[in-house]
Amino acid sequence: xxxxxxxxxxxxxxxxxxxxxxxxxxxxxxxxxxxxxxxxxxxxxxxxxxxxxxxxxxxxxxxxxxxxxxxxxxxxxxxxxxxxxxxxxxxxxxxxxxxxxxxxxxxxxxxxxxxxxxxxxxxxxxxxxxxxxxxxxxxxxxxxxxxxxxxxxxxxxxxxxxxxxxxxxxxxxxxxxxxxxxxxxxxxxxxxxxxxxxxxxxxxxxxxxxxxxxxxxxxxxxxx
Amino acid sequence: xxxxxxxxxxxxxxxxxxxxxxxxxxxxxxxxxxxxxxxxxxxxxxxxxxxxxxxxxxxxxxxxxxxxxxxxxxxxxxxxxxxxxxxxxxxxxxxxxxxxxxxxxxxxxxxxxxxxxxxxxxxxxxxxxxxxxxxxxxxxxxxxxxxxxxxxxxxxxxxxxxxxxxxxxxxxxxxxxxxxxxxxxxxxxxxxxxxxxxxxxxxxxxxxxxxxxxxxxxxxxxxxxxxxxxxxxxxxxxxxxxxxxxxxxxxxxxxxxxxxxxxxxxxxxxxxxxxxxxxxxxxxxxxxxxxxxxxxxxxxxxxxxxxxxxxxxxxxxxxxxxxxxxxxxxxxxxxxxxxxxxxxxxxxxxxxxxxxxxxxxxxxxxxxxxxxxxxxxxxx
Numbered sequence: 001x002x003x004x005x006x007x008x009x010x011x012x013x014x015x016x017x018x019x020x021x022x023x024x025x026x027x028x029x030x031x032x033x034x035x036x037x038x039x040x041x042x043x044x045x046x047x048x049x050x051x052x053x054x055x056x057x058x059x060x061x062x063x064x065x066x067x068x069x070x071x072x073x074x075x076x077x078x079x080x081x082x083x084x085x086x087x088x089x090x091x092x093x094x095x096x097x098x099x100x101x102x103x104x105x106x107x108x109x110x111x112x113x114x115x116x117x118x119x120x121x122x123x124x125x126x127x128x129x130x131x132x133x134x135x136x137x138x139x140x141x142x143x144x145x146x147x148x149x150x151x152x153x154x155x156x157x158x159x160x161x162x163x164x165x166x167x168x169x170x171x172x173x174x175x176x177x178x179x180x181x182x183x184x185x186x187x188x189x190x191x192x193x194x195x196x197x198x199x200x201x202x203x204x205x206x207x208x209x210x211x212x213x214x215x216x217x218x219x220x221x222x223x224x
Numbered sequence: 225x226x227x228x229x230x231x232x233x234x235x236x237x238x239x240x241x242x243x244x245x246x247x248x249x250x251x252x253x254x255x256x257x258x259x260x261x262x263x264x265x266x267x268x269x270x271x272x273x274x275x276x277x278x279x280x281x282x283x284x285x286x287x288x289x290x291x292x293x294x295x296x297x298x299x300x301x302x303x304x305x306x307x308x309x310x311x312x313x314x315x316x317x318x319x320x321x322x323x324x325x326x327x328x329x330x331x332x333x334x335x336x337x338x339x340x341x342x343x344x345x346x347x348x349x350x351x352x353x354x355x356x357x358x359x360x361x362x363x364x365x366x367x368x369x370x371x372x373x374x375x376x377x378x379x380x381x382x383x384x385x386x387x388x389x390x391x392x393x394x395x396x397x398x399x400x401x402x403x404x405x406x407x408x409x410x411x412x413x414x415x416x417x418x419x420x421x422x423x424x425x426x427x428x429x430x431x432x433x434x435x436x437x438x439x440x441x442x443x444x445x446x447x448x449x450x451x452x453x454x455x456x457x458x459x460x461x462x463x464x465x466x467x468x469x470x471x472x473x474x475x476x477x478x479x480x481x482x483x484x485x486x487x488x489x490x491x492x493x494x495x496x497x498x499x500x501x502x503x504x505x506x507x508x509x510x511x512x513x514x515x516x517x518x519x520x521x522x523x524x525x526x527x528x529x530x531x532x533x534x535x536x537x538x539x540x541x542x543x544x545x546x547x548x549x550x551x552x553x554x555x556x557x558x559x560x561x562x563x564x565x566x567x568x569x570x571x572x573x574x575x576x577x578x579x580x581x582x583x584x585x586x587x588x589x590x591x592x593x594x595x596x597x598x599x600x601x602x603x604x
Contacts, residue, residue: 049598057504057597078508085506092601096501110505161505 003066004165004197005031005054010063012049012220023049025220026063031213033164034195036188038211040203045217048169051201055088055167056080068164085114089158091168095150097142103129103153104138107160114161128156132186148179155186165197166190172207184210226487227527228534230480231577235535235570237476239563240547241469245462247561249428249450252458255334255392257450258300258422259431262286262438265446267420276375279303279417286421286442293437298331298424300324303409303417307372309360309402316359319400320370322409325349331424340364340388343403349387355399357389364388370404374414382412393551393559394457423447481580488523488584492516492592499592500600512593513586520585524578531577532570539563 012024023046031037039047052058053065060073068087072080097106107128111121129135132152142150151171158166168187172180188210191198200207208214216223253259264278272278280286283301290299303322308315325343335342341364343351350368352360362368364386371381384404391398410416425431435447451459492499502512546560592600 052598055504057500057601081506081508083506084504090501090504092501094497096497096601098498113507113511 002033002069003030004033004035004068005029005199006064006066007054008064010050010053010060010065012046012053012058012061014049022220024053024217027217027220027222028063029215029222031197031199033197034191035213036191036198036200036211037213037215038200038202038208039215039217040201040208041217041223042203044219046220047201047203047217050215050217051167051169051199054165054199055090056084085110086161087164089161089163089166091151091154091158091166091171093170093173095142095147095154095174097150097153097157099142102139102141103134103145103149103156106142106153107157110157111160124160124162125156128160129153131159131190132156146179147175148182151175151179151183152186155183155190159190159194159196163196165199167199169201170204171200172202172204177206180204180206225527226484227524227577227581228530230484230580231528231531231573232534232538234473234476234480234576235532235565235573236538236563237473238569238573239535239539239565240561241465241473242564242566242569243546243561244465244549246564247559248458248462248465251334251393251559252454253428253450254332255336256332256397257453258298258331259425259428260435260447260449261302261420261422261453262290262442262445262447263420265444267446268448274375275419276413276415276417279415279419280421280445281417282442283418283421286438286445289441290421290423290438293434295425295427295430296423296434297426298327300328300331300422300424301406301418301420302422303406303413303415303419305372305409305413307370307412309356310369310371311360311362311366312369314360316356317400318353318356318402320372320409321401321403322406322413323403324406325351325403335390335392337388337390340386342388342390343405344387346385346387347405348382348384348408349405350384351387351403352389353398353401354389354391355395356402357386359399362386362389370402370408370412372412374412376414380412380414382408384408477576481576484577484580485584485587488520488581489588492585492588496592496595496600500595500597500602503593503597504601509593513589516585516589516593517582520582520589521578523585524581525574527581528574528577532574535570535573536565539565 008028010024010027013020013022027050039050041047049058053060056072064071064073098109101109104125107125108121111124126135129138132155134149134152134156137149172183175183184207187198190196200211202208264280267278287299290296301324305320307318307320309318326345329342329344343349352362366386367383368386369381369383371379374380431449438445438447499512543563546562549559549561551558
């Protein structure tokens, strides 16, 4: 199976007040296409930083990162924008839905911004909402939805783009256990049925249990 | 809402300023001077020992010409002179104005007759200023004798009946001035000549054309607009008030702009997550800025329009009757200021609101759009 991600000697530093903080200290690994991986570790271990680098929302400071065979380490910002637009889907802990848009409009938003024709957008929106079981709630606004429903809309929004990779940072942290489990079940199903590569980040054992592979970080270093 | 309220506040403030100025102007025109006055060239430049030697002898011809001039509504011949007034017990000095009472009562409506009636067609009436009436202890119906020198130097007098007592709001004026029929003043001074002609127009904008027409037909005359006639009080007051309003308006404008920029900026800064989400999903900095700018412009336009509409509504609903103001310096009368909203100011305040909202968007938006995506997503 070909590698979705190939990470070589990745280092990352934060500069705050005082000396720089080494969030990643030379991390190397590969993630296969279609894998469902969870980045784990205690708070401050660097898992969110690593997830952000894989999601191209943080730059590669030192080291190399290949995504789908392309070196993204020194890629111009415009090219990264295109990758994030077409190949990556994001799910956040806080959902980050647009409160003034309905569920359907939230899912449709980035498809419209990407210039997809209307008919194709309608098809994808319906498919995505059906996969998360929310087609019948498509006219609801986020504020009138439960946390679990909002996260499902967020998943639908992410997968409507037909991404190659789904990146989820603490996707169940704002949800109760049962709802969180439902969310992860949907993600797992997507992974198995569509071959979507899923990279989670969490320290919740329930979330970790869904991953078929765990990448554990301790103080910015890998411990598998 | 901030844009709307700021736009509205500026618009109403300007309307208030305009209302005050217009009220002041109308008071000056319709109380004393008319839109302007005509007299012999150079007459007002100095004090004359024998002023009647510089009065107009061809009033009839001038009046005919003026009445035939387009946009001239009223022509008021006048003479002014110093005199003594006595009620038999008290004698005071005053400044008399011989006027066409019937004609003047149609135009000089802010003379404000507080007792009795204005001078109209009464052949032997006299209208006293408030201060003068008080000095003479006079009331409507009382008999007053006016004593003055004729143009030949001899003393003359006329007996008149007080028709009314007026006040213009200017104490200096009300304490000395009285009005009597032109025929009586001609008799008293023993001259048919006219010192000046006041003109009443419907629109103050017509004055320059009319002045030019008079000068063309009567080159020996000059036409002086009211703001020059009353330069010390009116023009200086207007200039001073304008300067004051200008400073106040600048302060208000500064506060409004700051408020709008602050509110718009906070709104954007509070949406870091949303902007981070956009960037994470492939929107470039330029894409995000375009979205924010569009939003800023739409908000600015909507806010500006709402503000202008709100001002008009507030004025119509609550301030239609004007705002009662205390007496201004030198004035003894309260007056009511109408908020006069100006169409050109509507455009200016609307543009101010729209542009300021856009500017606030650019300032805050460029900061947030350029933030590292992870920082934007991470911020609380």
